[in-house]
Amino acid sequence: MSQYTITLLPGDGIGPEVTEAAVKVVEATGLAVTWERHLAGIDAVAAGKGTLPTETLDSIRKNRIALKGPITTPVGKGFRSVNVGLRKALDLYVSLRPVRSLLGVETRHREVDLVVFRENTEGLYSGREHEVVPGVCEALKIITRDASRRIAKYAFEYARWTGRRKIAIAHKASIMRLSDGLFLDAAREVARDYPFIEWMEIPIDRLAMQLVQEPRHFDVLLMENLCGDIFSDLCAGLVGGLGVVPGANIGDHGAVFEAVHGSAPDIAGQNKANPIAVIRSAAMMLAHIGEHVAAQRIEVGIERVLSASRVRTRDLGGTATTSELTQAIVDSLPTPAELAR
Ligand code: NAI
Numbered sequence: 334m335s336q337y338t339i340t341l342l343p344g345d346g347i348g349p350e351v352t353e354a355a356v357k358v359v360e361a362t363g364l365a366v367t368w369e370r371h372l373a374g375i376d377a378v379a380a381g382k383g384t385l386p387t388e389t390l391d392s393i394r395k396n397r398i399a400l401k402g403p404i405t406t407p408v409g410k411g412f413r414s415v416n417v418g419l420r421k422a423l424d425l426y427v428s429l430r431p432v433r434s435l436l437g438v439e440t441r442h443r444e445v446d447l448v449v450f451r452e453n454t455e456g457l458y459s460g461r462e463h464e465v466v467p468g469v470c471e472a473l474k475i476i477t478r479d480a481s482r483r484i485a486k487y488a489f490e491y492a493r494w495t496g497r498r499k500i501a502i503a504h505k506a507s508i509m510r511l512s513d514g515l516f517l518d519a520a521r522e523v524a525r526d527y528p529f530i531e532w533m534e535i536p537i538d539r540l541a542m543q544l545v546q547e548p549r550h551f552d553v554l555l556m557e558n559l560c561g562d563i564f565s566d567l568c569a570g571l572v573g574g575l576g577v578v579p580g581a582n583i584g585d586h587g588a589v590f591e592a593v594h595g596s597a598p599d600i601a602g603q604n605k606a607n608p609i610a611v612i613r614s615a616a617m618m619l620a621h622i623g624e625h626v627a628a629q630r631i632e633v634g635i636e637r638v639l640s641a642s643r644v645r646t647r648d649l650g651g652t653a654t655t656s657e658l659t660q661a662i663v664d665s666l667p668t669p670a671e672l673a674r
Contacts, residue, residue: 334364334365335364335365335624336365336366336367337364337365337366337367337398337622338366338367338369338396339366339367339368339369339396339398339399339400339618340368340369340371340389340392340393340396340398340399340400341356341368341369341370341371341399341400341401342370342371342372342373342389342399342400342401342402342404342589343370343402344373344374344401344402344403344404344596345374345375345376345402345403345404345405345596345601346402346403346405346595346596346597346598346601347402347403347596347597347600347601347602347606347655348402348403348404348596349402350601350602350604350606350608350655351402351592351606351607351608351610351611351612351655352400352401352402352611354608354611354612354655354656354658354659355400355608355611355612355614355615356368356400356615357659357663358612358615358631358634358659358662358663358666359615359619359627359631361663361666362619362624362627362630362631362666363627364619364624364627369392369396371386371388371389371392372386372389373385373386373389373401373404373415373419374404374405374415375404375405377389378412384412384413384415384418385415385418385419385422390419390422390423393423393587393589394423394586394587396587397586397587397588398587398588398589398590398618398621398622399587399588399589399590400589400590400591400611400614400615400618401419401589401590401591402591402596402611403416403591403592403594403595403596403597404416404596405595405596405598413460414460417458417459417460419582419589420453420454420582420589421454421459423582423584423586423587423589424454424584424585424586425453425454425582425583425584425587425588425589426452426453426454426480426483426484426487426583426584427450427453427484427487427581427582427583427584428449428450428451428452428453428561428565428580428581428582429448429449429450429491429580429581429582429583429617430448430449430451430565430568430578430579430580430581430593431447431448431449431578431579431617432445432446432447432448432449432565432568432569432571432572432578433445433446433447433572434446434572434573435572435573435577435635435636435639436636436639436640437636437638437639437640437641438572438573438577438639438649440571440572440573441571442547442548442549442571442572444549445548445549445568445571445572446549446552447548447551447552447553447554447568447571448491448497448552448553448554449554449556449561449564449565449568450484450487450488450491450553450554450555450556450561451484451556451557451558451560451561451562451564451565452480452481452484452516452556452557452558452561453484453558453561453582454480454558455475455476455477455480455557455558456474456475456476456512456557456558456559457472457473457474457558457559458558458559458562459473459475459558460472461473461475474509474512475512476512476513476515476516476557477515478515478518478519481515481516481519481520481557482519482520482522482523484555485502485519485520485522485523485524485555486523487583488500488553488555489523489524489526489527489530491553492527492530492552492553493527493529493530497530497552497553498530498531498552499530499531499532499533499551499552499553500524500530500531500532500533500552500553500554500555501532501533501534501535501540501551501552501553501554501555502517502520502521502524502532502533502534502535502555502556503535503536503537503540503554503555503556503560503564504516504517504534504535504536504537504556504557505536505537505538505560506536507536513557516557517534520555521534537556537560537564540554540564541564541567544564544567544568544571545567545571548568548571554568565578565580565593566593569593569594573649574607574648574649575592575593575594575595575610575648576594576606576607576609576610576646576648576649577607577609577610577613577649578592578593578594578610578613579592579593579610579611579613579614579616579617580592580593580614580617581614581617581618581621583621588618588621590614590615590617590618590621591611591614592610592611592613592614593610594610604654604655604656605646605647605654605655606646606655607646607648607649607655607658608646608655608658608659609635609658609662612631612635612659612662613631613632613635615631616628616629616631616632619631626669626672629672630666630667630668630669630672631662631666633666633667633672634662634663634665634666634667635662635665637665637667638658638661638662638665641665642661644657644658644661645658646658
């Protein structure tokens with residue numbers, strides 16, 4: 334049996350609770366994993382190591398794979414986003430967030446099946462800004478052809494290998510003529526290399542309306558960083574909320590898996606958080622390293638719990654705790670033989 338070493342960043346807020354839930358479910362699949370636990374963010378600062386310790390980055394560089402809990406970013410003051418810093422430091426240029434309806438989770442729309450690709454390293458979300466004079470601030474939106482091309486290429490390759498039928502390239506090039514214009518132009522260039530994949534261009538505001546009205550019209554969505562941040566949450570809202578949507582940050586030399594949601598300080602430390610988003614991120618991680626059966630067992634286990642039992646956390650209308658839901662998922666994992674049937 335393969336032996337894996339995976340970096341684990343528990344994060345803060347609900348991070349430690351939900352990442353421990355994911356560790357428990359991964360271990361219940363029987364895979365042999367050594368977890369290297371490392372700090373980042375507020376806990377790393379408290380330990381006198383700065384926000385993003387070298388040993389944390391080195392561990393991810395060595396293992397090339399990490400599972401991460403959310404990390405709080407102070408609003409308007411204090412240190413800059415550790416999440417952005419991590420993505421930049423490791424050049425994790427792809428943000429991949431699959432958003433699909435889950436059996437047993439009632440929502441207005443059924444059979445939603447989207448994949449959001451978000452450029453993860455530049456754009457306004459980089460937070461490059463300064464005060465010009467008191468009362469006037471300037472933020473820089475940097476878009477490059479190379480970064481736009483590589484995220485577009487990843488999205489088209491993903492569509493090719495997973496049999497996805499259509500990519501919508503979202504933009505606001507009517508107003509951001511140069512920056513979004515360049516992103517769109519680079520994506521079009523890449524699209525021409527994939528004549529067998531259907532694609533379309535759509536203004537981001539029109540996409541917002543159409544996604545809310547009829548998400549089933551869409552398949553793969555491709556967009557720049559800030560729009561991707563906003564639309565990931567919008568799409569999560571279509572399938573049951575932030576508690577269920579997983580994600581991955583992928584580069585050429587490693588990948589960090591984390592939920593779309595943040596550290597949820599309002600419910601931190603109360604055993605109330607929904608662990609499904611991070612458990613599903615861990616399942617994505619297992620598929621990424623080739624453990625497809627274990628990944629599939631986790632996905633099926635989650636849907637068994639959601640569709641057959643009343644064990645669900647408050648965000649999904651239930652009363653179960655994080656630990657109760659985690660245990661229910663562990664107890665519902667199908668065996669590999671059951672999965673093969
Ligand atoms: P948030 O995602 O933490 O919370 C938004 C709302 O969703 C809250 O009401 C929260 O209770 C709920 N929620 C989120 N995850 C949940 C879960 N697993 N189960 C049940 N309910 C859940 O977003 P917010 O409040 O904007 O951000 C809080 C902090 O997290 C900020 O410091 C932000 O910068 C950080 N953040 C970190 C991210 C990361 O580490 N990748 C991503 C997003 C935000």
